Amino acid sequence: MKAAVVPAVSSSWQIKDVPQPQPGPNQVLVKMHASGICYTDVHLTLGHFPGPPFPRILGHEPVGEIVALAPDVTTRKVGDRVGSAWIQSTCGRCEWCQRGRRTFCPYMKGTGIEAQGGHAEYMLMNTDATYLIPDKVSYEQAAPIFCAGYTVYSGLRWADPQPHERVAVLGIGGLGHLAVQYAKAAGFETIAISHSPDKDKLIRELGADEIVRDGKSLAAAGGADIILSTSNSTKSMNDSIQGLRPDGRLVAMGADAEPLAVSLTDLIMKRIRIIGSQQNGPEYLYEALDFVAEGKVKTIVETYPLAEAAKAYERVADGKARFRAVLTM
Ligand SMILES: [Zn+2]
Numbered sequence: 001m002k003a004a005v006v007p008a009v010s011s012s013w014q015i016k017d018v019p020q021p022q023p024g025p026n027q028v029l030v031k032m033h034a035s036g037i038c039y040t041d042v043h044l045t046l047g048h049f050p051g052p053p054f055p056r057i058l059g060h061e062p063v064g065e066i067v068a069l070a071p072d073v074t075t076r077k078v079g080d081r082v083g084s085a086w087i088q089s090t091c092g093r094c095e096w097c098q099r100g101r102r103t104f105c106p107y108m109k110g111t112g113i114e115a116q117g118g119h120a121e122y123m124l125m126n127t128d129a130t131y132l133i134p135d136k137v138s139y140e141q142a143a144p145i146f147c148a149g150y151t152v153y154s155g156l157r158w159a160d161p162q163p164h165e166r167v168a169v170l171g172i173g174g175l176g177h178l179a180v181q182y183a184k185a186a187g188f189e190t191i192a193i194s195h196s197p198d199k200d201k202l203i204r205e206l207g208a209d210e211i212v213r214d215g216k217s218l219a220a221a222g223g224a225d226i227i228l229s230t231s232n233s234t235k236s237m238n239d240s241i242q243g244l245r246p247d248g249r250l251v252a253m254g255a256d257a258e259p260l261a262v263s264l265t266d267l268i269m270k271r272i273r274i275i276g277s278q279q280n281g282p283e284y285l286y287e288a289l290d291f292v293a294e295g296k297v298k299t300i301v302e303t304y305p306l307a308e309a310a311k312a313y314e315r316v317a318d319g320k321a322r323f324r325a326v327l328t329m
């Protein structure tokens with residue numbers, strides 16, 4: 001089968017012929033239809049995160065159709081449309097697995113990290129790592145939900161928004177364009193914090209009630225109870241905090257290497273909270289997909305055939321993709 005292979009750290013992606021995998025116990029073989037490229041793929045390619053040795057096949061937004069199953073698989077069938085998120089498998093035995101918080105399992109195998117990812121014609125998925133894609137959601141629409149949509153919707157839910165609260169989204173890109181739509185679809189007054197006026201028209205179309213440029217102008221516009229930070233810039237995150245209302249929560253979902261500095265005045269006198277968030281549990285993925293099935297959230301994607309994976313990767317690495325690049329097979 002053909003796959004987009006990253007041969008070594010910091011090298012460009014190459015299309016290669018690799019052996020087609022066969023399902024082992026508890027696994028299904030998925031004929032890939034679409035695979036989203038996440039900015040995390042850039043970090044992985046550049047070796048920013050620890051992981052197994054290269055070559056690797058990345059891709060943690062994989063969706064497709066089951067074409068074969070191991071004999072012990074009973075909950076999935078050939079023809080099912082499925083996708084898989086960040087967690088491919090965990091040990092099932094540690095404290096965190098037993099608590100149902102698999103994301104903290106020290107033995108977790110990540111999709112496109114320890115396990116082969118989706119940027120290929122076929123991929124093995126562990127059965128319990130597959131999620132059924134609603135019939136009304138196309139593969140291209142579904143792929144970015146398995147990381148970007150899942151992440152931002154988890155962040156919104158983790159902040160525990162209350163009726164009448166205002167939600168701001170910092171950074172309108174692959175994650176942020178979905179965060180604006182989810183906050184709006186969930187019924188909240190939604191403010192976009194965007195530095196680039198060239199995106200304003202589009203941001204309005206996504207449903208934002210207001211657009212501000214920074215934390216100061218967010219404060220001037222009445223502030224936000226929740227800031228969903230999808231930005232990779234710690235500087236922007238720090239700046240946005242001045243737009244948080246008392247008892248406000250900043251939900252951090254992206255990061256660069258800089259530490260986040262929070263003043264004790266903000267922390268104590270305004271009683272703000274800084275919340276770290278990732279993909280916080282399958283119920284949020286289910287809801288995130290359901291919003292798309294209901295037509296309330298749409299992913300805006302650029303699609304590229306697998307053969308053009310290297311080009312698509314460059315678009316993402318340069319921050320030029322509007323808003324998510326998806327490989328199609
Ligand atoms: Zn991702």
Ligand SMILES: [Zn+2]
Binds near residue numbers: 094096
């Ligand atoms: Zn475990």
